[in-house]
Amino acid sequence: MPPQWAGLSPELLLSVDRDSEERLCAQLEGQLRDAIRTGRLRADERLPSSRALARELGLSRGLIQDCYAQLQSEGYLVTRVGSATRVATGAHIPKSPEAEPSPTRPHLTADFRHGVPDLASFPFTDWLWATREAARTMPTADLDYGDPRGSSALREVAAGYLRRVRAACAEPARTVICSGYAQGLGLALGALSRAGARVVAYEDPGGPAVARAAADAAGLTAVPVPVDEQGVDVRRLAATGADAVIVTPAHQWPTGVVMAPSRRLALIEWAMREDAYVIEDDYDAEFRYDREPVGTLQGLAADRVISIGTVSKSLAPALRIGWLLCPPALMAPVTEAKHASDRGSPTLDQLALARLIESGRYDRHLRRMRTTYASRRTALITALTENAPSVTLSGLAAGFHAVAHLAPGLDEETVITRARARGVGLYGMSACRASGAADPGQLVLGFGNVTVRGIGEGVAAVADLLEPSGA
């Protein structure tokens, strides 16, 4: 027994379990790797000869030799001719610091977080049916790397759907499948940046954090432009000198304003005049309650508008499927950006979505959800009217969120903090303002993923906080 090994007998260090399914050689290798990584065997330390270790463990010498050879080829051990096998230097792994815990969402009685659809209504049966059908009929070649624009089947079906339901001027050859709004925006801004754009404007209030991060990643400067009760202020937009603007025409995020016809036309006129582009986030227009949804802006000016849509609100965010409708001039750079980013979205998922839409199951799901959201919307209006009459609501024409205007004197942050302590998740408008200002105090109430009962109980639990006397 060599001295380096003293006090640490191989029996203690190594043990083999003859009943394990893992091969004996693999067991030994794993234990030796661990011993080296954790420092139990130190750099340059000498290992027993294969003959000696074989005898100690009652294994064949050939097995030990195979094991040493494997670890030698991986760089854990060093063998010199005529000398003992030793632990290589540089193979010691320092302990990792404690891992951060996974981000978890606190459990809340009622959570009015916005941007989340009713997850419990996800049509699992339809989705699995569509996946099976897609798998059954997909050509073998579709398992290869695909067209970075996306599967032609989905581009065909999605373009048809967007023409029919969103009055979009959609063609498969101008459609790129992406993984959702964030990626779609990134691809669009990347393409614009390469085409020479420098400044991108975004609506205020809106999603300043997302717009700024995406602009930053594309090397662009992001500037806010105010939204009034007609939509984005096009005169103020023109004054920024922006090369592009991100807008939510069908249902402004988060105010819920539907962009006025005159603004739609002024916006397109601006884009034509300035050789600029409009990025349309067509994010929840499927759900409109008082009338037919307003068609896309893209339908009015397909060569000036990039329209981005997803199934994150209509089905579930976890599917990660969306699309861009590209003006002719941007089709090639957007495709290239998608290829560079991830080589295209997963094909089977795309084919499943195509099946879901084609079969009419997608429309049926949307109709069902419209009823669900309509009753939640009514529940929210009723609950607030009855329990917190000083709150006024706006932005309820479409989608599944509303803006609650707090009475003067009520502090957004205080209301949110106190509600949280009672197990109710409320979210303020300040996060949507470019300035971060919390005045006037407003809440953005999502009702997509809260049940009618949850809405009633949630509002009742915090109603006193929403009244001037209660805060």
Next chain:
Amino acid sequence: MPPQWAGLSPELLLSVDRDSEERLCAQLEGQLRDAIRTGRLRADERLPSSRALARELGLSRGLIQDCYAQLQSEGYLVTRVGSATRVATGAHIPKSPEAEPSPTRPHLTADFRHGVPDLASFPFTDWLWATREAARTMPTADLDYGDPRGSSALREVAAGYLRRVRAACAEPARTVICSGYAQGLGLALGALSRAGARVVAYEDPGGPAVARAAADAAGLTAVPVPVDEQGVDVRRLAATGADAVIVTPAHQWPTGVVMAPSRRLALIEWAMREDAYVIEDDYDAEFRYDREPVGTLQGLAADRVISIGTVSKSLAPALRIGWLLCPPALMAPVTEAKHASDRGSPTLDQLALARLIESGRYDRHLRRMRTTYASRRTALITALTENAPSVTLSGLAAGFHAVAHLAPGLDEETVITRARARGVGLYGMSACRASGAADPGQLVLGFGNVTVRGIGEGVAAVADLLEPSGA
């Protein structure tokens, strides 16, 4: 009938089909939008009054009014008080130029394209089973936006798999799920760039186009470093002053060299000394024929090596699932980059892969494929030995491609072009060289997605081109 409408009667322009499932109002809207987009109705053109059009079409006036109102709210029509409804200016869509055709691969009798596994062996039944199981057991909350690092279930299972099969030092908390090698490399280089890296080295021969494009996107300079029969030349690497290097230690792409133990240690020593990082593309090590696969380099130095793996070779590229094992210092920036890029990969697919691995079906598939590839490898060796004896093969220890060394005097490009004319897809080493040089003439023969019969027939069809006398 107003004069603007003359010669173009509404009956000609518009028609409604009472038997169609589409609502009459939607039919009319669609036709008017199309007429405006295509220029059949010009800007400022006056429309008939709702009363007149209703009479012409035999529809109610209210329906026409609804239709006009919808198009007005979308910006196609303009209504002024006391005046007729007119077509808005700016709503005309110029015709798109002809769409480019989809990229299609030519049909070949035998295609020795590399980097593609046997697509016909994709385990559809197992994958659908795993998807169903994942759907059946996933918590509703998993349908929401998820952890950008990926589903904790898959990170757990993948880390365990990589520890067991690839001797990686893998922990779930240091694992990020991505969409494949391209995205993984992009995330890694983006994180390194933000940490101050400026130069990234890549193996030559290797994948110069991919390395350069990814480096460019991350704002880094890419420099080639030669590979010899021991792997990447670490002395030449040190001379470049690179902050990171991309390597393929288990089976060098495309030469097939297995990195020598001394080089593995020298590479890690370089990274430690220079505070640099090694990006390990662990791309086809699952398939090794002569012995157990060499474990990952990451297992030797988890704080200096970013290991990227995928299921593109083990299952299919179309699934778009891969993973990064990150050193502690890079975990946060890589996670952030993944969040910015696409908010995380699709959850159901991740859960399905976790199920597939957990259930042992993934291992079983790999075992089956190892047999398949081994027989194709034998078929290739046999076919070339018998039909084109002047060709020598190398790089056959693992994976499913080999390098064919052409006899002196044979021109790579000529051989490829002539083979193509005979329906055989061959691919040259020149595309893998940083210089693009075609000398010495070598072919990179992929045998993953060609049957034993296809290999025999393909080699026979081009054998004369591979002999000095035949070219």
